[in-house]
Amino acid sequence: MQDWRDQLPEAALTYIEGRRLDEVECIVADLAGVARGKAMPAGKFATQTRFYLPNSIFQQTITGDWADIEGRPFTEPDMILTPDFSTASAAPWTADYTLQVIHDVFDQQGEMVPTAPRNVLKRIVALYNDRGWIPIVAPEMEFFLVARNTNPSEPVQPPMGRSGRRAAARQAYSLSAVDEYGPVIDDIYDFAEAQGLEIDGILQEGGAGQVELNLRHGDPVKLADEIFYFKRLIREAAMRHECYATFMAKPIEHEPGSAMHIHHSVVDATTGLNIFSNADGSESPAFLHFIAGLQTHMPSVVALLAPYVNSYRRYVPDFAAPINLLWGRDNRTTGLRVPVSEPEARRVENRLAGMDCNPYLGIAASLACGYLGLIEGQDPRPEFTGDAYSGDEDIPRNVAEALDLFEAASPMRDILGEEFCTVYSAVKELEYKQFLQVISPWEREHLLLNV
Incomplete structure:
Protein backbone atom coordinates (compact mmCIF):
# COMPACT_ATOMS: atom_id res chain seq x y z
CA MET A 1 0.00 0.00 0.00
CA GLN A 2 2.74 2.43 0.94
CA ASP A 3 4.60 2.01 -2.35
CA TRP A 4 1.85 3.45 -4.55
CA ARG A 5 0.99 6.17 -2.06
CA ASP A 6 4.57 7.41 -2.27
CA GLN A 7 3.85 8.36 -5.90
CA LEU A 8 0.86 10.58 -5.11
CA PRO A 9 0.86 14.37 -5.57
CA GLU A 10 1.00 16.52 -2.46
CA ALA A 11 -2.70 17.49 -2.57
CA ALA A 12 -3.79 13.85 -2.73
CA LEU A 13 -1.49 12.93 0.17
CA THR A 14 -2.84 15.83 2.22
CA TYR A 15 -6.42 14.76 1.52
CA ILE A 16 -5.93 11.21 2.80
CA GLU A 17 -3.49 12.02 5.61
CA GLY A 18 -4.73 10.52 8.86
CA ARG A 19 -7.80 9.12 7.15
CA ARG A 20 -8.89 5.71 5.95
CA LEU A 21 -8.95 5.74 2.16
CA ASP A 22 -12.07 3.82 1.14
CA GLU A 23 -12.11 3.76 -2.65
CA VAL A 24 -10.12 4.51 -5.78
CA GLU A 25 -11.77 5.39 -9.09
CA CYS A 26 -9.78 4.24 -12.13
CA ILE A 27 -10.91 6.51 -14.97
CA VAL A 28 -10.29 7.46 -18.59
CA ALA A 29 -12.05 10.01 -20.81
CA ASP A 30 -14.10 8.63 -23.71
CA LEU A 31 -14.63 10.49 -27.01
CA ALA A 32 -17.23 12.75 -25.41
CA GLY A 33 -15.02 13.47 -22.40
CA VAL A 34 -17.22 11.34 -20.12
CA ALA A 35 -15.35 9.58 -17.30
CA ARG A 36 -15.38 5.83 -17.89
CA GLY A 37 -13.75 3.19 -15.73
CA LYS A 38 -14.27 1.29 -12.51
CA ALA A 39 -14.18 1.95 -8.79
CA MET A 40 -12.69 -0.45 -6.29
CA PRO A 41 -11.78 -0.65 -2.62
CA ALA A 42 -8.46 1.00 -1.90
CA GLY A 43 -7.04 -2.26 -0.58
CA LYS A 44 -7.85 -4.00 -3.85
CA PHE A 45 -6.32 -1.16 -5.88
CA ALA A 46 -3.08 -1.47 -3.90
CA THR A 47 -2.57 -5.04 -5.10
CA GLN A 48 -3.17 -4.31 -8.81
CA THR A 49 -0.71 -3.00 -11.39
CA ARG A 50 -3.13 -2.84 -14.32
CA PHE A 51 -6.81 -2.89 -15.08
CA TYR A 52 -8.89 -3.78 -18.10
CA LEU A 53 -11.67 -2.11 -20.10
CA PRO A 54 -13.06 -3.02 -23.55
CA ASN A 55 -11.98 -0.85 -26.48
CA SER A 56 -15.64 -0.27 -27.30
CA ILE A 57 -15.77 2.63 -24.84
CA PHE A 58 -14.22 4.74 -27.61
CA GLN A 59 -16.96 3.73 -30.07
CA GLN A 60 -19.82 4.85 -27.81
CA THR A 61 -22.02 7.80 -28.73
CA ILE A 62 -23.30 10.40 -26.30
CA THR A 63 -26.65 8.53 -26.34
CA GLY A 64 -25.02 5.26 -25.29
CA ASP A 65 -25.11 3.45 -28.64
CA TRP A 66 -22.07 1.95 -30.37
CA ALA A 67 -20.84 2.85 -33.83
CA ASP A 68 -19.90 0.14 -36.31
CA ILE A 69 -16.47 0.54 -37.86
CA GLU A 70 -16.17 -0.79 -41.39
CA GLY A 71 -13.73 -3.69 -41.58
CA ARG A 72 -13.52 -4.08 -37.80
CA PRO A 73 -15.55 -6.84 -36.09
CA PHE A 74 -17.21 -5.77 -32.86
CA THR A 75 -15.43 -8.18 -30.50
CA GLU A 76 -14.61 -5.69 -27.70
CA PRO A 77 -11.06 -6.81 -26.84
CA ASP A 78 -9.65 -5.59 -23.54
CA MET A 79 -7.34 -2.63 -23.29
CA ILE A 80 -4.76 -2.38 -20.52
CA LEU A 81 -5.05 0.59 -18.17
CA THR A 82 -2.11 1.67 -16.03
CA PRO A 83 -2.44 4.43 -13.42
CA ASP A 84 -0.80 7.79 -13.98
CA PHE A 85 -0.23 8.57 -10.31
CA SER A 86 0.63 12.21 -11.09
CA THR A 87 -3.10 12.67 -11.80
CA ALA A 88 -4.33 11.21 -8.49
CA SER A 89 -6.89 13.60 -7.07
CA ALA A 90 -9.48 13.74 -4.31
CA ALA A 91 -13.17 13.25 -5.00
CA PRO A 92 -14.24 15.51 -2.12
CA TRP A 93 -17.98 15.35 -2.86
CA THR A 94 -18.25 11.63 -2.02
CA ALA A 95 -19.58 10.32 1.29
CA ASP A 96 -16.34 8.45 1.99
CA TYR A 97 -12.69 9.20 1.23
CA THR A 98 -12.11 8.54 -2.44
CA LEU A 99 -9.29 9.22 -4.89
CA GLN A 100 -9.67 9.36 -8.65
CA VAL A 101 -6.76 8.42 -10.90
CA ILE A 102 -6.56 8.96 -14.66
CA HIS A 103 -5.12 5.93 -16.42
CA ASP A 104 -2.99 5.55 -19.53
CA VAL A 105 -4.47 3.22 -22.14
CA PHE A 106 -2.49 0.58 -24.02
CA ASP A 107 -3.36 -2.38 -26.20
CA GLN A 108 -2.30 -5.91 -25.32
CA GLN A 109 0.94 -5.45 -27.28
CA GLY A 110 1.91 -2.49 -25.10
CA GLU A 111 1.19 0.17 -27.74
CA MET A 112 -0.76 3.34 -26.95
CA VAL A 113 -4.39 2.91 -28.03
CA PRO A 114 -4.75 5.47 -30.85
CA THR A 115 -8.46 6.13 -30.22
CA ALA A 116 -7.98 7.23 -26.58
CA PRO A 117 -8.37 11.06 -26.53
CA ARG A 118 -5.56 11.57 -24.01
CA ASN A 119 -3.26 9.56 -26.28
CA VAL A 120 -4.26 11.71 -29.27
CA LEU A 121 -3.16 14.83 -27.37
CA LYS A 122 0.08 13.13 -26.29
CA ARG A 123 0.74 12.28 -29.94
Whole structure:
Protein backbone atom coordinates (compact mmCIF):
# COMPACT_ATOMS: atom_id res chain seq x y z
CA MET A 1 0.00 0.00 0.00
CA GLN A 2 2.74 2.43 0.94
CA ASP A 3 4.60 2.01 -2.35
CA TRP A 4 1.85 3.45 -4.55
CA ARG A 5 0.99 6.17 -2.06
CA ASP A 6 4.57 7.41 -2.27
CA GLN A 7 3.85 8.36 -5.90
CA LEU A 8 0.86 10.58 -5.11
CA PRO A 9 0.86 14.37 -5.57
CA GLU A 10 1.00 16.52 -2.46
CA ALA A 11 -2.70 17.49 -2.57
CA ALA A 12 -3.79 13.85 -2.73
CA LEU A 13 -1.49 12.93 0.17
CA THR A 14 -2.84 15.83 2.22
CA TYR A 15 -6.42 14.76 1.52
CA ILE A 16 -5.93 11.21 2.80
CA GLU A 17 -3.49 12.02 5.61
CA GLY A 18 -4.73 10.52 8.86
CA ARG A 19 -7.80 9.12 7.15
CA ARG A 20 -8.89 5.71 5.95
CA LEU A 21 -8.95 5.74 2.16
CA ASP A 22 -12.07 3.82 1.14
CA GLU A 23 -12.11 3.76 -2.65
CA VAL A 24 -10.12 4.51 -5.78
CA GLU A 25 -11.77 5.39 -9.09
CA CYS A 26 -9.78 4.24 -12.13
CA ILE A 27 -10.91 6.51 -14.97
CA VAL A 28 -10.29 7.46 -18.59
CA ALA A 29 -12.05 10.01 -20.81
CA ASP A 30 -14.10 8.63 -23.71
CA LEU A 31 -14.63 10.49 -27.01
CA ALA A 32 -17.23 12.75 -25.41
CA GLY A 33 -15.02 13.47 -22.40
CA VAL A 34 -17.22 11.34 -20.12
CA ALA A 35 -15.35 9.58 -17.30
CA ARG A 36 -15.38 5.83 -17.89
CA GLY A 37 -13.75 3.19 -15.73
CA LYS A 38 -14.27 1.29 -12.51
CA ALA A 39 -14.18 1.95 -8.79
CA MET A 40 -12.69 -0.45 -6.29
CA PRO A 41 -11.78 -0.65 -2.62
CA ALA A 42 -8.46 1.00 -1.90
CA GLY A 43 -7.04 -2.26 -0.58
CA LYS A 44 -7.85 -4.00 -3.85
CA PHE A 45 -6.32 -1.16 -5.88
CA ALA A 46 -3.08 -1.47 -3.90
CA THR A 47 -2.57 -5.04 -5.10
CA GLN A 48 -3.17 -4.31 -8.81
CA THR A 49 -0.71 -3.00 -11.39
CA ARG A 50 -3.13 -2.84 -14.32
CA PHE A 51 -6.81 -2.89 -15.08
CA TYR A 52 -8.89 -3.78 -18.10
CA LEU A 53 -11.67 -2.11 -20.10
CA PRO A 54 -13.06 -3.02 -23.55
CA ASN A 55 -11.98 -0.85 -26.48
CA SER A 56 -15.64 -0.27 -27.30
CA ILE A 57 -15.77 2.63 -24.84
CA PHE A 58 -14.22 4.74 -27.61
CA GLN A 59 -16.96 3.73 -30.07
CA GLN A 60 -19.82 4.85 -27.81
CA THR A 61 -22.02 7.80 -28.73
CA ILE A 62 -23.30 10.40 -26.30
CA THR A 63 -26.65 8.53 -26.34
CA GLY A 64 -25.02 5.26 -25.29
CA ASP A 65 -25.11 3.45 -28.64
CA TRP A 66 -22.07 1.95 -30.37
CA ALA A 67 -20.84 2.85 -33.83
CA ASP A 68 -19.90 0.14 -36.31
CA ILE A 69 -16.47 0.54 -37.86
CA GLU A 70 -16.17 -0.79 -41.39
CA GLY A 71 -13.73 -3.69 -41.58
CA ARG A 72 -13.52 -4.08 -37.80
CA PRO A 73 -15.55 -6.84 -36.09
CA PHE A 74 -17.21 -5.77 -32.86
CA THR A 75 -15.43 -8.18 -30.50
CA GLU A 76 -14.61 -5.69 -27.70
CA PRO A 77 -11.06 -6.81 -26.84
CA ASP A 78 -9.65 -5.59 -23.54
CA MET A 79 -7.34 -2.63 -23.29
CA ILE A 80 -4.76 -2.38 -20.52
CA LEU A 81 -5.05 0.59 -18.17
CA THR A 82 -2.11 1.67 -16.03
CA PRO A 83 -2.44 4.43 -13.42
CA ASP A 84 -0.80 7.79 -13.98
CA PHE A 85 -0.23 8.57 -10.31
CA SER A 86 0.63 12.21 -11.09
CA THR A 87 -3.10 12.67 -11.80
CA ALA A 88 -4.33 11.21 -8.49
CA SER A 89 -6.89 13.60 -7.07
CA ALA A 90 -9.48 13.74 -4.31
CA ALA A 91 -13.17 13.25 -5.00
CA PRO A 92 -14.24 15.51 -2.12
CA TRP A 93 -17.98 15.35 -2.86
CA THR A 94 -18.25 11.63 -2.02
CA ALA A 95 -19.58 10.32 1.29
CA ASP A 96 -16.34 8.45 1.99
CA TYR A 97 -12.69 9.20 1.23
CA THR A 98 -12.11 8.54 -2.44
CA LEU A 99 -9.29 9.22 -4.89
CA GLN A 100 -9.67 9.36 -8.65
CA VAL A 101 -6.76 8.42 -10.90
CA ILE A 102 -6.56 8.96 -14.66
CA HIS A 103 -5.12 5.93 -16.42
CA ASP A 104 -2.99 5.55 -19.53
CA VAL A 105 -4.47 3.22 -22.14
CA PHE A 106 -2.49 0.58 -24.02
CA ASP A 107 -3.36 -2.38 -26.20
CA GLN A 108 -2.30 -5.91 -25.32
CA GLN A 109 0.94 -5.45 -27.28
CA GLY A 110 1.91 -2.49 -25.10
CA GLU A 111 1.19 0.17 -27.74
CA MET A 112 -0.76 3.34 -26.95
CA VAL A 113 -4.39 2.91 -28.03
CA PRO A 114 -4.75 5.47 -30.85
CA THR A 115 -8.46 6.13 -30.22
CA ALA A 116 -7.98 7.23 -26.58
CA PRO A 117 -8.37 11.06 -26.53
CA ARG A 118 -5.56 11.57 -24.01
CA ASN A 119 -3.26 9.56 -26.28
CA VAL A 120 -4.26 11.71 -29.27
CA LEU A 121 -3.16 14.83 -27.37
CA LYS A 122 0.08 13.13 -26.29
CA ARG A 123 0.74 12.28 -29.94
CA ILE A 124 0.47 15.94 -30.97
CA VAL A 125 2.64 17.14 -28.06
CA ALA A 126 5.29 14.60 -29.11
CA LEU A 127 5.37 16.11 -32.61
CA TYR A 128 6.28 19.47 -31.07
CA ASN A 129 8.86 17.88 -28.78
CA ASP A 130 10.50 16.10 -31.72
CA ARG A 131 11.13 19.55 -33.23
CA GLY A 132 12.61 20.92 -30.02
CA TRP A 133 9.44 22.81 -29.08
CA ILE A 134 7.31 22.78 -25.95
CA PRO A 135 3.66 23.80 -26.55
CA ILE A 136 2.01 25.85 -23.80
CA VAL A 137 -1.73 26.34 -23.41
CA ALA A 138 -3.98 28.33 -21.08
CA PRO A 139 -7.66 27.36 -21.30
CA GLU A 140 -10.70 29.39 -20.31
CA MET A 141 -13.82 27.48 -19.29
CA GLU A 142 -17.31 28.92 -19.71
CA PHE A 143 -20.39 27.21 -18.34
CA PHE A 144 -23.93 27.90 -17.17
CA LEU A 145 -25.51 27.29 -13.81
CA VAL A 146 -29.15 26.49 -14.56
CA ALA A 147 -32.30 25.51 -12.70
CA ARG A 148 -32.82 21.77 -12.39
CA ASN A 149 -34.27 20.47 -15.65
CA THR A 150 -35.81 17.04 -15.11
CA ASN A 151 -38.01 17.18 -18.22
CA PRO A 152 -35.92 17.48 -21.42
CA SER A 153 -39.02 18.79 -23.25
CA GLU A 154 -38.98 21.94 -21.11
CA PRO A 155 -36.65 24.85 -21.95
CA VAL A 156 -33.64 25.41 -19.71
CA GLN A 157 -34.00 28.31 -17.27
CA PRO A 158 -31.46 30.34 -15.30
CA PRO A 159 -31.02 29.36 -11.65
CA MET A 160 -32.70 31.04 -8.72
CA GLY A 161 -30.25 33.30 -6.91
CA ARG A 162 -30.02 34.08 -3.22
CA SER A 163 -32.17 37.17 -3.83
CA GLY A 164 -35.08 34.92 -4.81
CA ARG A 165 -34.86 36.10 -8.42
CA ARG A 166 -33.53 34.17 -11.38
CA ALA A 167 -30.02 35.03 -12.52
CA ALA A 168 -30.03 37.96 -14.94
CA ALA A 169 -28.35 38.24 -18.32
CA ARG A 170 -26.09 41.01 -19.59
CA GLN A 171 -24.23 41.29 -16.30
CA ALA A 172 -20.73 40.51 -17.57
CA TYR A 173 -18.00 41.02 -14.93
CA SER A 174 -20.57 41.89 -12.26
CA LEU A 175 -19.46 40.72 -8.82
CA SER A 176 -23.01 41.06 -7.53
CA ALA A 177 -24.18 38.64 -10.21
CA VAL A 178 -21.58 36.06 -9.11
CA ASP A 179 -22.64 36.56 -5.49
CA GLU A 180 -26.17 35.44 -6.43
CA TYR A 181 -24.87 31.85 -6.57
CA GLY A 182 -21.95 32.35 -4.22
CA PRO A 183 -22.45 29.04 -2.35
CA VAL A 184 -21.85 27.10 -5.58
CA ILE A 185 -18.71 29.13 -6.29
CA ASP A 186 -17.51 28.54 -2.72
CA ASP A 187 -17.83 24.78 -3.19
CA ILE A 188 -16.01 24.99 -6.53
CA TYR A 189 -13.10 26.71 -4.76
CA ASP A 190 -13.14 24.19 -1.90
CA PHE A 191 -13.28 21.16 -4.20
CA ALA A 192 -10.52 22.58 -6.40
CA GLU A 193 -8.28 23.18 -3.37
CA ALA A 194 -8.84 19.61 -2.15
CA GLN A 195 -7.95 18.33 -5.60
CA GLY A 196 -4.85 20.49 -5.96
CA LEU A 197 -6.32 22.37 -8.94
CA GLU A 198 -5.34 26.00 -9.38
CA ILE A 199 -7.93 28.55 -10.46
CA ASP A 200 -6.60 31.73 -12.03
CA GLY A 201 -9.92 33.55 -11.66
CA ILE A 202 -13.72 33.28 -11.78
CA LEU A 203 -15.98 35.90 -13.33
CA GLN A 204 -19.54 36.48 -14.47
CA GLU A 205 -20.00 36.13 -18.24
CA GLY A 206 -22.68 37.71 -20.43
CA GLY A 207 -25.34 35.00 -20.14
CA ALA A 208 -27.84 34.51 -17.32
CA GLY A 209 -26.05 32.29 -14.82
CA GLN A 210 -23.00 32.03 -17.09
CA VAL A 211 -19.60 31.78 -15.40
CA GLU A 212 -16.05 31.82 -16.75
CA LEU A 213 -13.22 30.02 -14.98
CA ASN A 214 -9.65 30.71 -16.06
CA LEU A 215 -6.75 28.27 -15.65
CA ARG A 216 -3.07 29.12 -15.50
CA HIS A 217 -0.86 28.31 -18.49
CA GLY A 218 1.10 25.07 -18.70
CA ASP A 219 1.53 21.63 -20.22
CA PRO A 220 -1.34 20.70 -22.60
CA VAL A 221 -1.91 17.19 -21.22
CA LYS A 222 -1.91 18.40 -17.63
CA LEU A 223 -4.32 21.23 -18.44
CA ALA A 224 -6.64 18.87 -20.33
CA ASP A 225 -6.61 16.58 -17.28
CA GLU A 226 -7.58 19.54 -15.13
CA ILE A 227 -10.49 20.54 -17.38
CA PHE A 228 -11.65 16.92 -17.32
CA TYR A 229 -11.59 17.04 -13.52
CA PHE A 230 -13.09 20.55 -13.34
CA LYS A 231 -16.15 19.56 -15.35
CA ARG A 232 -16.93 16.85 -12.86
CA LEU A 233 -16.30 18.92 -9.73
CA ILE A 234 -18.33 21.87 -11.03
CA ARG A 235 -21.30 19.59 -11.74
CA GLU A 236 -21.03 18.11 -8.26
CA ALA A 237 -20.83 21.56 -6.64
CA ALA A 238 -23.96 22.69 -8.47
CA MET A 239 -25.90 19.55 -7.49
CA ARG A 240 -25.29 20.38 -3.84
CA HIS A 241 -27.27 23.59 -4.29
CA GLU A 242 -30.30 22.41 -6.22
CA CYS A 243 -29.09 23.48 -9.64
CA TYR A 244 -27.22 22.01 -12.59
CA ALA A 245 -23.96 23.04 -14.20
CA THR A 246 -24.02 22.54 -17.96
CA PHE A 247 -21.22 22.68 -20.49
CA MET A 248 -23.58 22.60 -23.48
CA ALA A 249 -22.45 25.04 -26.12
CA LYS A 250 -25.85 26.79 -26.20
CA PRO A 251 -28.22 25.71 -23.41
CA ILE A 252 -30.55 28.75 -23.34
CA GLU A 253 -32.21 30.50 -26.28
CA HIS A 254 -31.26 34.14 -26.86
CA GLU A 255 -28.24 33.83 -24.57
CA PRO A 256 -24.56 33.60 -25.53
CA GLY A 257 -22.97 30.18 -25.81
CA SER A 258 -20.15 28.70 -23.75
CA ALA A 259 -16.65 28.49 -25.22
CA MET A 260 -13.39 26.87 -24.25
CA HIS A 261 -10.97 29.56 -25.40
CA ILE A 262 -7.44 28.20 -25.78
CA HIS A 263 -4.40 30.46 -25.47
CA HIS A 264 -1.32 29.12 -27.29
CA SER A 265 2.38 29.80 -27.12
CA VAL A 266 5.42 27.67 -27.95
CA VAL A 267 8.73 27.56 -26.08
CA ASP A 268 12.12 26.53 -27.40
CA ALA A 269 13.14 23.46 -25.39
CA THR A 270 16.81 24.49 -25.34
CA THR A 271 16.60 28.20 -24.53
CA GLY A 272 13.26 28.28 -22.73
CA LEU A 273 12.27 31.31 -24.80
CA ASN A 274 8.93 31.95 -26.49
CA ILE A 275 9.46 31.31 -30.22
CA PHE A 276 6.65 33.77 -31.02
CA SER A 277 8.96 36.69 -30.13
CA ASN A 278 12.26 37.84 -31.62
CA ALA A 279 15.21 38.88 -29.43
CA ASP A 280 14.15 42.52 -29.76
CA GLY A 281 10.61 41.71 -28.56
CA SER A 282 8.95 41.95 -31.98
CA GLU A 283 6.68 39.28 -33.47
CA SER A 284 8.63 36.41 -35.00
CA PRO A 285 7.89 34.65 -38.31
CA ALA A 286 6.93 31.56 -36.28
CA PHE A 287 4.16 33.58 -34.62
CA LEU A 288 2.61 34.43 -37.98
CA HIS A 289 3.11 30.87 -39.27
CA PHE A 290 1.21 29.54 -36.25
CA ILE A 291 -1.70 31.89 -36.96
CA ALA A 292 -1.64 30.85 -40.62
CA GLY A 293 -1.87 27.21 -39.58
CA LEU A 294 -4.94 27.95 -37.49
CA GLN A 295 -6.56 29.87 -40.36
CA THR A 296 -5.76 27.21 -42.94
CA HIS A 297 -6.52 24.01 -41.05
CA MET A 298 -9.11 24.93 -38.45
CA PRO A 299 -12.13 24.28 -40.71
CA SER A 300 -11.02 20.65 -41.04
CA VAL A 301 -11.12 20.10 -37.25
CA VAL A 302 -14.27 22.01 -36.35
CA ALA A 303 -15.85 18.55 -35.99
CA LEU A 304 -13.63 18.15 -32.90
CA LEU A 305 -14.11 21.69 -31.58
CA ALA A 306 -17.89 21.70 -32.16
CA PRO A 307 -18.88 18.04 -31.78
CA TYR A 308 -22.70 18.19 -31.51
CA VAL A 309 -25.65 19.70 -33.37
CA ASN A 310 -26.08 22.15 -30.50
CA SER A 311 -22.47 23.32 -30.89
CA TYR A 312 -23.24 25.28 -34.06
CA ARG A 313 -25.86 27.41 -32.32
CA ARG A 314 -22.94 29.31 -30.73
CA TYR A 315 -21.71 30.71 -34.03
CA VAL A 316 -24.13 33.61 -34.27
CA PRO A 317 -23.03 37.19 -35.06
CA ASP A 318 -22.80 39.52 -32.07
CA PHE A 319 -23.23 36.71 -29.51
CA ALA A 320 -19.61 36.64 -28.28
CA ALA A 321 -18.64 33.72 -30.54
CA PRO A 322 -16.72 33.84 -33.82
CA ILE A 323 -18.23 33.22 -37.23
CA ASN A 324 -14.93 33.16 -39.15
CA LEU A 325 -11.18 32.73 -38.77
CA LEU A 326 -10.08 36.32 -39.14
CA TRP A 327 -7.31 37.32 -36.75
CA GLY A 328 -6.64 40.56 -34.93
CA ARG A 329 -4.75 42.10 -32.07
CA ASP A 330 -6.90 42.69 -28.99
CA ASN A 331 -10.06 42.10 -31.06
CA ARG A 332 -12.67 39.86 -29.45
CA THR A 333 -14.84 39.70 -32.56
CA THR A 334 -12.23 37.63 -34.43
CA GLY A 335 -11.94 33.86 -34.20
CA LEU A 336 -8.20 34.21 -33.59
CA ARG A 337 -7.26 36.92 -31.11
CA VAL A 338 -3.82 38.16 -30.12
CA PRO A 339 -4.14 39.41 -26.52
CA VAL A 340 -2.15 42.32 -25.14
CA SER A 341 1.00 40.88 -23.58
CA GLU A 342 4.70 41.29 -22.99
CA PRO A 343 6.99 39.64 -25.60
CA GLU A 344 7.76 36.66 -23.36
CA ALA A 345 4.02 35.96 -23.02
CA ARG A 346 3.07 36.54 -26.68
CA ARG A 347 0.29 34.12 -27.57
CA VAL A 348 -2.67 33.39 -29.83
CA GLU A 349 -6.17 32.79 -28.47
CA ASN A 350 -8.33 30.33 -30.38
CA ARG A 351 -11.93 31.39 -29.65
CA LEU A 352 -13.62 28.73 -31.79
CA ALA A 353 -13.75 25.71 -29.47
CA GLY A 354 -16.96 25.09 -27.55
CA MET A 355 -17.02 24.04 -23.92
CA ASP A 356 -18.89 20.91 -25.02
CA CYS A 357 -15.81 19.53 -26.76
CA ASN A 358 -13.60 16.88 -25.23
CA PRO A 359 -10.74 18.95 -23.73
CA TYR A 360 -8.07 16.50 -24.89
CA LEU A 361 -9.37 16.55 -28.46
CA GLY A 362 -10.09 20.29 -28.56
CA ILE A 363 -6.57 21.16 -27.43
CA ALA A 364 -5.05 18.48 -29.69
CA ALA A 365 -6.92 19.79 -32.74
CA SER A 366 -5.93 23.40 -32.09
CA LEU A 367 -2.28 22.48 -31.49
CA ALA A 368 -2.27 20.33 -34.62
CA CYS A 369 -3.36 23.31 -36.73
CA GLY A 370 -0.62 25.49 -35.27
CA TYR A 371 1.95 22.73 -35.76
CA LEU A 372 1.12 22.39 -39.44
CA GLY A 373 1.41 26.17 -39.76
CA LEU A 374 4.90 26.12 -38.24
CA ILE A 375 5.97 23.30 -40.58
CA GLU A 376 4.43 24.81 -43.71
CA GLY A 377 5.81 28.30 -43.06
CA GLN A 378 2.95 30.22 -44.66
CA ASP A 379 1.81 33.70 -43.66
CA PRO A 380 -1.73 34.44 -42.50
CA ARG A 381 -4.21 36.66 -44.23
CA PRO A 382 -3.83 40.35 -43.28
CA GLU A 383 -4.84 41.34 -39.78
CA PHE A 384 -8.48 42.34 -39.42
CA THR A 385 -8.99 45.56 -37.48
CA GLY A 386 -12.76 46.08 -37.62
CA ASP A 387 -15.85 44.20 -36.49
CA ALA A 388 -15.30 40.63 -37.69
CA TYR A 389 -19.03 39.93 -37.54
CA SER A 390 -19.30 42.04 -40.68
CA GLY A 391 -17.03 39.57 -42.48
CA ASP A 392 -17.97 36.42 -44.35
CA GLU A 393 -18.53 33.18 -42.49
CA ASP A 394 -15.79 30.67 -43.26
CA ILE A 395 -16.39 27.84 -40.81
CA PRO A 396 -18.73 24.84 -41.14
CA ARG A 397 -22.30 25.55 -40.12
CA ASN A 398 -23.42 22.05 -39.08
CA VAL A 399 -22.17 18.61 -38.10
CA ALA A 400 -22.52 17.11 -41.58
CA GLU A 401 -20.47 19.86 -43.22
CA ALA A 402 -17.81 19.70 -40.51
CA LEU A 403 -17.48 15.91 -40.84
CA ASP A 404 -17.12 16.18 -44.62
CA LEU A 405 -14.16 18.54 -44.16
CA PHE A 406 -12.69 16.37 -41.42
CA GLU A 407 -12.85 13.24 -43.54
CA ALA A 408 -11.17 14.96 -46.51
CA ALA A 409 -8.29 16.55 -44.55
CA SER A 410 -5.32 14.28 -45.31
CA PRO A 411 -2.56 16.28 -43.53
CA MET A 412 -4.67 16.56 -40.39
CA ARG A 413 -5.67 12.89 -40.38
CA ASP A 414 -2.02 11.92 -40.73
CA ILE A 415 -0.97 13.70 -37.56
CA LEU A 416 -4.07 12.96 -35.47
CA GLY A 417 -3.94 9.31 -36.51
CA GLU A 418 -6.04 7.63 -39.18
CA GLU A 419 -7.57 5.05 -36.84
CA PHE A 420 -8.70 7.72 -34.39
CA CYS A 421 -10.18 9.81 -37.21
CA THR A 422 -12.09 6.83 -38.64
CA VAL A 423 -13.61 5.92 -35.27
CA TYR A 424 -14.43 9.54 -34.41
CA SER A 425 -16.23 10.08 -37.73
CA ALA A 426 -18.26 6.90 -37.30
CA VAL A 427 -19.38 7.91 -33.81
CA LYS A 428 -20.33 11.43 -34.85
CA GLU A 429 -22.17 10.26 -37.97
CA LEU A 430 -24.26 7.88 -35.87
CA GLU A 431 -25.08 10.65 -33.38
CA TYR A 432 -26.15 12.93 -36.23
CA LYS A 433 -28.38 10.26 -37.77
CA GLN A 434 -30.03 9.73 -34.40
CA PHE A 435 -30.63 13.47 -34.03
CA LEU A 436 -32.32 13.63 -37.42
CA GLN A 437 -34.94 11.13 -36.20
CA VAL A 438 -36.12 13.59 -33.50
CA ILE A 439 -38.97 15.99 -34.34
CA SER A 440 -38.41 19.35 -32.67
CA PRO A 441 -40.99 21.65 -31.01
CA TRP A 442 -40.28 24.24 -33.76
CA GLU A 443 -41.37 21.77 -36.43
CA ARG A 444 -44.57 20.92 -34.55
CA GLU A 445 -45.36 24.58 -33.89
CA HIS A 446 -44.84 25.92 -37.39
CA LEU A 447 -45.38 22.96 -39.70
CA LEU A 448 -48.04 20.77 -38.12
CA LEU A 449 -51.04 22.89 -39.19
CA ASN A 450 -49.52 25.32 -41.69
CA VAL A 451 -47.88 23.35 -44.50
